[in-house]
Amino acid sequence: MSAKKVLVVDDEASIREMLRLALEISDFECLEAADIHEAYRLITDELPDMVLLDWMLPGGNGMELLRRLKKEEATQALPVIMLTAKTHEENVIQGLEVGADDYITKPFAPKELIARMKAILRRLSSEKASSELRVGELVLEIDSRRVMLRQKALEMGPTEFKLLNFFMSHPERAYSRAQLLDRVWGANVYVEERTVDVHIRRLRKALQAGDPIYADLIQTVRGTGYRFSPRDLAVA
Amino acid sequence: MSAKKVLVVDDEASIREMLRLALEISDFECLEAADIHEAYRLITDELPDMVLLDWMLPGGNGMELLRRLKKEEATQALPVIMLTAKTHEENVIQGLEVGADDYITKPFAPKELIARMKAILRRLSSEKASSELRVGELVLEIDSRRVMLRQKALEMGPTEFKLLNFFMSHPERAYSRAQLLDRVWGANVYVEERTVDVHIRRLRKALQAGDPIYADLIQTVRGTGYRFSPRDLAVA
DNA sequence: GCCCGCTGTCACGGGAATGTCACATCACTG
DNA sequence: CAGTGATGTGACATTCCCGTGACAGCGGGC
Numbered sequence: 001m002s003a004k005k006v007l008v009v010d011d012e013a014s015i016r017e018m019l020r021l022a023l024e025i026s027d028f029e030c031l032e033a034a035d036i037h038e039a040y041r042l043i044t045d046e047l048p049d050m051v052l053l054d055w056m057l058p059g060g061n062g063m064e065l066l067r068r069l070k071k072e073e074a075t076q077a078l079p080v081i082m083l084t085a086k087t088h089e090e091n092v093i094q095g096l097e098v099g100a101d102d103y104i105t106k107p108f109a110p111k112e113l114i115a116r117m118k119a120i121l122r123r124l125s126s127e128k129a130s131s132e133l134r135v136g137e138l139v140l141e142i143d144s145r146r147v148m149l150r151q152k153a154l155e156m157g158p159t160e161f162k163l164l165n166f167f168m169s170h171p172e173r174a175y176s177r178a179q180l181l182d183r184v185w186g187a188n189v190y191v192e193e194r195t196v197d198v199h200i201r202r203l204r205k206a207l208q209a210g211d212p213i214y215a216d217l218i219q220t221v222r223g224t225g226y227r228f229s230p231r232d233l234a235v236a
Numbered sequence: 237m238s239a240k241k242v243l244v245v246d247d248e249a250s251i252r253e254m255l256r257l258a259l260e261i262s263d264f265e266c267l268e269a270a271d272i273h274e275a276y277r278l279i280t281d282e283l284p285d286m287v288l289l290d291w292m293l294p295g296g297n298g299m300e301l302l303r304r305l306k307k308e309e310a311t312q313a314l315p316v317i318m319l320t321a322k323t324h325e326e327n328v329i330q331g332l333e334v335g336a337d338d339y340i341t342k343p344f345a346p347k348e349l350i351a352r353m354k355a356i357l358r359r360l361s362s363e364k365a366s367s368e369l370r371v372g373e374l375v376l377e378i379d380s381r382r383v384m385l386r387q388k389a390l391e392m393g394p395t396e397f398k399l400l401n402f403f404m405s406h407p408e409r410a411y412s413r414a415q416l417l418d419r420v421w422g423a424n425v426y427v428e429e430r431t432v433d434v435h436i437r438r439l440r441k442a443l444q445a446g447d448p449i450y451a452d453l454i455q456t457v458r459g460t461g462y463r464f465s466p467r468d469l470a471v472a
Numbered sequence: 473g474c475c476c477g478c479t480g481t482c483a484c485g486g487g488a489a490t491g492t493c494a495c496a497t498c499a500c501t502g
Numbered sequence: 503c504a505g506t507g508a509t510g511t512g513a514c515a516t517t518c519c520c521g522t523g524a525c526a527g528c529g530g531g532c
Contacts, residue, residue, distance in 0.1 A: 144465070145410040145457050153468075157489055158459040195491055197509065202489095222499070222508070393478055431480055433520065438478095458488070458519070475532080482525085490517075497510065502503100 010054040022110035055084040070099040074173035133168040149210035156206035167228035176225040246290040258346035291320040369404040385446035392442035403464035412461040
């Protein structure tokens with residue numbers, strides 16, 4: 001399993017530095033943002049697996065970002081842990097209601113934070129691993145590593161499977177070729193961006209073999225990349 | 237679930253006492269034997285669910301008992317954990333080959349021992365729920381250690397039998413070679429991953445001798461491993 | 473001793489999957 | 503409607519993965 005990306009959102013550089021240290025020791029990849037704007041940019045750009053969010057930020061507090069993340073379909077599955085001061089514990093309830101996955105009060109032991117993060121990631125992966133992803137009559141069975149459409153197995157290569165898996169986990173959002181390479185092929189792999197096009201085509205072909213309609217699930221976003229959109233299937 | 241009986245075989249009374257304490261805290265029922273003869277009597281008499289076997293015993297070592305247990309049909313399914321001193325780690329490989337389920341080197345933390353015991357029992361209970369597994373006309377008889385297809389016995393080696401047993405207990409799911417080695421060969425055994433391929437082939441051959449259709453039950457998942465899929469049998 | 477069944481390893485060959493390219497086609501701009 | 507840049511598509515060489523047969527080692531039984 002590849003290293004998980006974690007985004008730290010805090011305005012104090014010293015705290016960010018401390019967290020980066022703790023995270024990297026535990027084999028997490030660490031991104032940093034000092035304000036909400038930068039945080040949002042990194043979330044859409046770098047697609048982290050988790051966010052550590054300080055509650056008190058200058059210029060709009062963390063709650064605002066959290067609400068925004070939970071509202072948008074593309075990011076609402078992204079787990080968020082709130083970092084909050086003891087003196088503001090009343091915010092905790094508020095934060096959990098909006099959709100934070102956990103919270104931890106400052107000052108905290110890095111070890112405890114890491115433990116909670118792992119617990120959340122474990123829970124998420126076990127939820128995902130045992131189940132299957134479904135869009136209409138299209139079912140992606142993770143365990144058996146098969147894609148079924150109306151009881152019939154669709155044939156595709158491993159890369160197309162991973163690609164479809166990623167798309168079905170993140171619907172209704174456009175991804176650049178670079179982002180897809182990062183998330184599907186894995187970081188630190190150098191291949192041409194146009195390679196993505198070829199695999200997109202192979203995936204479309206595989207879906208088309210099941211039912212031409214389903215090939216339209218993968219849409220081209222000119223100048224940007226590709227998007228997986230179940231929404232348009234229902235309309236058609 | 238009723239309390240599991242565990243037989244401790246060790247010549248030192250102090251170690252037996254320590255283990256009894258640890259086991260009873262964790263709700264196991266504890267039997268004790270100081271030598272091989274007594275151990276064998278208790279096994280046939282009391283039918284324990286598991287054996288903790290010290291490797292170095294006066295008057296015939298643990299290996300002898302282990303070999304005997306694995307040879308006889310009535311006891312070969314009985315899980316055995318070896319207790320061995322650090323200085324005799326070379327025996328571990330030998331022991332695992334003969335059929336020990338796991339080993340632990342002295343000195344050890346009781347907690348870790350308990351954890352390994354539970355892991356083994358959990359694994360067994362998931363596979364040996366019934367004495368017979370059935371897929372279509374294929375019947376795997378666990379007690380008699382035979383595989384029948386349309387009243388005809390299929391010939392295969394012990395490893396192929398265990399492999400098929402595992403597959404029939406976990407259908408419709410792809411397993412990597414490493415996972416199969418772990419679950420079928422047993423933990424901590426070092427063999428080449430490609431060895432799995434060879435046994436898969438032998439198993440397929442055995443099934444094919446019964447009916448070519450049944451060889452297709454074991455499918456290759458390219459880039460991942462293998463899958464046992466009764467579902468596709470029904471379709472054909 | 474000999475033979476025989478079982479096991480793990482290897483080398484070879486074939487075929488699937490991959491990444492890249494060249495060219496066709498499309499969408500947008502002025 | 504021509505032009506330009508982005509995307510679709512078929513073909514290709516390479517790499518990787520898997521199936522297969524052969525073989526040596528090892529115990530056990532005769």
